[in-house]
Amino acid sequence: MRGPLVVENVLPEQLRDDLLSYFRSTESLPRSYQGVVDQSQRNCAFVEVPAELADVVLKLVADRVDEYFGIESAPIDGQPQLIYRYGIGVGFVTHHDEVTEVELERAESNGQPVIGGDLTTLLFLNGPDAYEGGALYFEQPPLELRPPQGTLVAFPATRDFMHGVKQIDRGERFSLLARRSVVRVVAPLQTVRG
């Protein structure tokens, strides 16, 4: 499948403010990678998005993703959206977004949500003026993104899309993560990225 999709101005400012206020007024937890909290691999805190806000976010994302990938997609029942905050330090090492056996096994006891699906969608809750470093990067083909606040980035949650978050050198970086499943392929799958 093609990707990543990058669309600016998807998230209205008011909704972004509501999401950030929610984050700040809620106790966050450290986010794991492969089920382990290790700040040398990922220095990130998360909160789950409340249902009222999550519903609004879903509506903004669905059509853009479906049109670009030539699919009909759906949110995954019972799976929360997460707001991530990265402070100064390691962002998130290179990884893919497939759920692994070890992650599932560890999730039985570590209290971490397992967020799996066919597609990853990210919304940037703040912009590059708020932090230094912190690019979302893809390995192949190489791409680095520090998009404006409100930008949607979406890509297949597969091993073909190795990615990570570069070290944050100043400030803080907020993103919102949700995954979707492909319900139906409408247009033939594209093998060329673009």
Ligand SMILES: O=C(O)CCC(=O)C(=O)O
């Ligand atoms: O927060 C980001 O920009 C990337 C998050 C990510 O790659 C993930 O949650 O798998």
Ligand SMILES: [Fe+2]
């Ligand atoms: Fe990821």
